[in-house]
Amino acid sequence: MIAAAEVHVAIELTVNARPASFAGDPSMPLLWYLRDHAHLTGTKFGCGIGYCGACTVHVDGVAVRACVTPMSALSGRTVITIEGLAHGGALHAVQQAWIEEDVPQCGYCQAGQIMAAVDLLKRKSAPTDADIATLTNLCRCGTYPRIRKAIRRAAAQLNAART
Amino acid sequence: MSVVNALSAASAVSAASGPSAAGAAGAVSGRHALTRREFLQVSASAAGGLVVSLVMPPLAAAEGAAPPKLPAAVNQPLGSFVRIEPDGRIVIGARGCEIGQGVRTSLPMLIAEELDVPWSAVTVEQLPYGLIASPDPPGLASRYGPQGAGGSTSIPDAWHELRQVGARARWLLVQAAAQVWQQSAAALRTEDAQVAHPDGRRLSYARLAQRAAALTPPDGDVPMKDKSAYHIIGHPTRVADGRDIVTGVAAYGIDAALPGALTVLIARCPYFDGSLGELDDSEARRIPGVRQVVTIPPPRAGAPLDRNLAAGVAVIADDFWSAHRGREALRIRWTAGPGAKDSSAALEQRAAAAFGKGGLIARQDGDFAAARRTAARIVERTYIEPFLAHATMEPPNALIDLKANRALLVASLQSPGDASRMINAMTGIPRPDIEIRLPRTGGGFGRRLQNDFVAEAVLVAQKAGVPLKVLWTREDDLQNDFYRPFGVHRLSAALDATGRVTGWSHRVAATARKWRAAGMEDETDWIGCVDRDGFPAGCVENYVAEFLPVDFQLARGWWRAPLPTFAAFPIESFLDEVAHESRQDPLALRFALLGAPRELDYRDHGGPKLHTGRLAEVLRQAARAIGYGRKLPPRHGVGLASHFTHGGYAAHAIEVAVSEHGELDIVRCVCAADVGAIVNPLGLDAQFMGGTVDGLSTALSLEITVKAGRVQQANFPDYPLMRMARAPDVEVHLIESGFPPSGSGEMGIPPVAPALVNAIFAASAVRLRRLPIGAQLKGVSRQSRAVS
Numbered sequence: 022m023i024a025a026a027e028v029h030v031a032i033e034l035t036v037n038a039r040p041a042s043f044a045g046d047p048s049m050p051l052l053w054y055l056r057d058h059a060h061l062t063g064t065k066f067g068c069g070i071g072y073c074g075a076c077t078v079h080v081d082g083v084a085v086r087a088c089v090t091p092m093s094a095l096s097g098r099t100v101i102t103i104e105g106l107a108h109g110g111a112l113h114a115v116q117q118a119w120i121e122e123d124v125p126q127c128g129y130c131q132a133g134q135i136m137a138a139v140d141l142l143k144r145k146s147a148p149t150d151a152d153i154a155t156l157t158n159l160c161r162c163g164t165y166p167r168i169r170k171a172i173r174r175a176a177a178q179l180n181a182a183r184t
Numbered sequence: 185m186s187v188v189n190a191l192s193a194a195s196a197v198s199a200a201s202g203p204s205a206a207g208a209a210g211a212v213s214g215r216h217a218l219t220r221r222e223f224l225q226v227s228a229s230a231a232g233g234l235v236v237s238l239v240m241p242p243l244a245a246a247e248g249a250a251p252p253k254l255p256a257a258v259n260q261p262l263g264s265f266v267r268i269e270p271d272g273r274i275v276i277g278a279r280g281c282e283i284g285q286g287v288r289t290s291l292p293m294l295i296a297e298e299l300d301v302p303w304s305a306v307t308v309e310q311l312p313y314g315l316i317a318s319p320d321p322p323g324l325a326s327r328y329g330p331q332g333a334g335g336s337t338s339i340p341d342a343w344h345e346l347r348q349v350g351a352r353a354r355w356l357l358v359q360a361a362a363q364v365w366q367q368s369a370a371a372l373r374t375e376d377a378q379v380a381h382p383d384g385r386r387l388s389y390a391r392l393a394q395r396a397a398a399l400t401p402p403d404g405d406v407p408m409k410d411k412s413a414y415h416i417i418g419h420p421t422r423v424a425d426g427r428d429i430v431t432g433v434a435a436y437g438i439d440a441a442l443p444g445a446l447t448v449l450i451a452r453c454p455y456f457d458g459s460l461g462e463l464d465d466s467e468a469r470r471i472p473g474v475r476q477v478v479t480i481p482p483p484r485a486g487a488p489l490d491r492n493l494a495a496g497v498a499v500i501a502d503d504f505w506s507a508h509r510g511r512e513a514l515r516i517r518w519t520a521g522p523g524a525k526d527s528s529a530a531l532e533q534r535a536a537a538a539f540g541k542g543g544l545i546a547r548q549d550g551d552f553a554a555a556r557r558t559a560a561r562i563v564e565r566t567y568i569e570p571f572l573a574h575a576t577m578e579p580p581n582a583l584i585d586l587k588a589n590r591a592l593l594v595a596s597l598q599s600p601g602d603a604s605r606m607i608n609a610m611t612g613i614p615r616p617d618i619e620i621r622l623p624r625t626g627g628g629f630g631r632r633l634q635n636d637f638v639a640e641a642v643l644v645a646q647k648a649g650v651p652l653k654v655l656w657t658r659e660d661d662l663q664n665d666f667y668r669p670f671g672v673h674r675l676s677a678a679l680d681a682t683g684r685v686t687g688w689s690h691r692v693a694a695t696a697r698k699w700r701a702a703g704m705e706d707e708t709d710w711i712g713c714v715d716r717d718g719f720p721a722g723c724v725e726n727y728v729a730e731f732l733p734v735d736f737q738l739a740r741g742w743w744r745a746p747l748p749t750f751a752a753f754p755i756e757s758f759l760d761e762v763a764h765e766s767r768q769d770p771l772a773l774r775f776a777l778l779g780a781p782r783e784l785d786y787r788d789h790g791g792p793k794l795h796t797g798r799l800a801e802v803l804r805q806a807a808r809a810i811g812y813g814r815k816l817p818p819r820h821g822v823g824l825a826s827h828f829t830h831g832g833y834a835a836h837a838i839e840v841a842v843s844e845h846g847e848l849d850i851v852r853c854v855c856a857a858d859v860g861a862i863v864n865p866l867g868l869d870a871q872f873m874g875g876t877v878d879g880l881s882t883a884l885s886l887e888i889t890v891k892a893g894r895v896q897q898a899n900f901p902d903y904p905l906m907r908m909a910r911a912p913d914v915e916v917h918l919i920e921s922g923f924p925p926s927g928s929g930e931m932g933i934p935p936v937a938p939a940l941v942n943a944i945f946a947a948s949a950v951r952l953r954r955l956p957i958g959a960q961l962k963g964v965s966r967q968s969r970a971v972s
Contacts, residue, residue: 125284127627163874165877
C-alpha cells in the first residue's frame, strides 16, 4: 500500500508467532501496521497518544500502547495481539474470565483491557485491588467493577493451574 | 469478488460459546416503521429471510485463508428473524444497533423464549438495516421493525412484537407436526426445540422447519407463554458475542474493509460556522500514500445541522498513517465564524443576565408568586451544568461505496434510518438500494443519533469517486461533537411554617437543544432542557417551570439520558437543600412530596404517566440497602437521589468520605431500579453498574469549554474519563414491579450526580452546585473547616 517513492529498509518482526516484514514508513505506529497492513483489527484505536489503552498489545511479553510505538522500534521483536492470545482454540484464562464475568458492554476497549490484565497477572500473580487500580485503560461503558472481578477470577484460575 | 462478500462484515455470533465472526446489520426509524400488523405481513412474506453473507475474517486479506464459518442456509426461514438449520442450530436475527446496551442478546432472547428453544442452541446473527420496496404507499416497508438505538426504546418496542415473532414461528412448527401426525395441533406441545405428541413421540424443529416454512401464518396474534413457563426471559444471560469480543474478531465500524477502499482524514474548521480561507496542499500531496485532497463545504450559516458539522479539507490516502501525515502537512487558513470571539465565560454571563428577563413558561400550576409572598420560608439556589461531549471509545467513522444507482454503508450507527434518508437526500439513490450494514458499535451515548460523519463520507466520496472510509481521531471527536447543552438552573421553594413545600419554581437558562436541530420543528422550545412534568411537578400545588434560551455557537445533541441527567442534578440537589434548610430529613421530605402512590401526567419522552409509588419504592430500596440513617464514621456522609427516566425509575444512595484535605472517597454506591419486566437481569445489572460509573465519571471531571470561539478540550487528558482506580463497585437492586418493561440503557445515570453532591454535603457540610466537581473539593474542604 505504500508508494514506491518511499523506500525503507524492511523491519522484520514476529506477530502472533508468525514472521512478518514491514518496508513502509518506520515512524508508522505499530497500531496502524497491525490494523491497516497485517489486517489484525482486534487492536483498537482510541486516542492516538498512548493514554486510553485501547491499543494495548504485548511486545516481547510486555504490555505497550501500540498507537505510540513506532515500527522502527520493533525490529526483531515479538508482538502478541488479542488475536494471538488464545492457544489452539483454548482461550487464555483472562479471556475466559472476561466471558464468565460478562464484562463487555460495547466491547471496544476490552481487547486492550485484556492485554493489560494479562500483563498485570504476569507481574502480580495475586493482584490486590491496589494492583488492579494501577491499570489505566479507559472504559467509557463503566465495566471496571466486572473487570476487577474477572481479573481476580483469572488469577485464581491461573494459580490453581500452577499448583 | 462482490462487494457483499468482500466486506469483513455480516455473519453470526453464537449465543452459547461457539466460534463466530461478528456482523454488520441494520436499523429503521419510527417515521417509516410499519404498524405491527403490516410488519408481520412483510416479515412473513419476505423471501430469503436472514441474509448469510460469507465471512472474511480479519486475517483473511493478509493470508488468503479461512473458509466461511457458516454453512450456506439450507432451510427456508420462518419469518424474517428465525431460521432452523438441519443440524438443529437455531439461527435468530438481531435487529438492533448494538452500542453496548445489550440488544444483540436481549432482543433474540425474546424470540427464543416464545420459540421455545434452549438458549444454548441459539446462534445470533446480526441483521442489516431492513428497508425494502413496497407496493403500498409510501413505497417503502420496514422488514424488521425499529432498529435504531435511542431513548431506551429497544425493549419496550420489541416486548410484544418479538415475542410474537417467536410465537408465530413456534405456531408454524406445531402446525407442521400436526400435519405429519394427522393430529390436532391443540394436543401438541413444544419443549427443547421439539414438538411433542401426547403418545410420547417427538419431532425436532430441524425436521419440521422445511414443512413449517411452507405454511401460511395466521393473521393477528398467536397465543404466548405464561411467564411462569419462561426459561430464558428473566434469566441471567451473557452477551451473545462475548467470545468474539475477547478474541478480537468482533467487527466494529472502524474495522470494516472493502477492496480498494481508501482512508480519509479530514481537517475541520475549528470555528463554528467558519469556512476555508486559504489552502496549500502541495506538501500533503507529496506524502507517499496520499491520493487526493478535496474540500467539503460548511453547513449553510444558520441552517439546520442536518449534514456535516464543519468545513473541511479531506486527505484521501492508502492507509491511516499516510492520511495522518498528509493532514499534518496541510497549510490552511480558516475564516472564523460569527462566534469567533465567544467563550464559556461570556456564555455564563449571558445566562446569568437571562434571569432578569421573562422566559417561556413550560408548565404552570397554581400561583407560585402568591405562594412565595405568603411563605414562612423561601429557599433559592443556583446550579450550573457544563457542555458535555460523548467521547465514545470508538470514534466516528463511515465506510461508503457510492455507485451510480446504489450505495453501501458500513458504519457504527445509532440511527441507520436517518442515515438512509440522508444518503438518499444527498445522492438521489432510492432508499431500498442503499444497503446499510451495522457492525458492533463502540459506544453510542447519543453521539451516533447524528450522522454528520456519514454525510462527510458521502461528500468526499462524491468528489473522489472511490470507495472510502472516513476515520476520526479523538481530537476530531472531542472538538466536533453535538454537545449536551450548557445550563444554569435557578430553583426557588416556598415553605409554610410546618415545612411543607407550597411553591416550586425551576427556571432554566440554557443553550437550547433545539437550536439548529434538524427535524425538530414540531417540538417544544425547551425540549431537552426543562423537565416540566418531572417530580416534584404535580406534587406541589404552586409550580412553575420556565425556559430562558441563551445564544451560543456550538452544536447540541442528545447525551445519554439527556433531559433526565440535565434536570436531576439541580432538582435532586435542591430537594436536599430544602430539606436541610427546613430541618427535615431529605428522604422523609421526598416521601412527603411524592404522597400516595398514583399516576401523574408526564408529556415528554417516557410518559404518558409517572407513578409516584414506583419512584418512592426505588428510593426506599436504595435507602434500605445502604442502611440510611445509621451512624456513620466521622467525615462520612450518605446522599440520596432518584429520577424518572424514559419510563423507568432509579435511585442512588452513595456513601462518601471527605478528608480534611478535600480528598473524596466513594465508599459505597447503591442503585435501585424499577424498569418493569426484567428480560436479562445480568444485562440490566451491567447497564446500571455502567450508568453509575458513567454518572460519577461525568460529575467528577467532565466538561467542554470554549475560548476564543474554539473548543478547548482536545484529547482524553483534557476530558478525563474515570479510570479503574476511582471506580467503585456498584450494588444494583432490581425491583420486579410487574409493569411492562421500559428500557434500561439510560436510567442509571440521572440520580448519580445529585446523590454524590448530597453525600458530600452530608460528609462535609459543604454544598457543590456546579458540575463537574473537579478541583472544587479542595476549596470546599477549607470552607468546611471554616464553617465547623
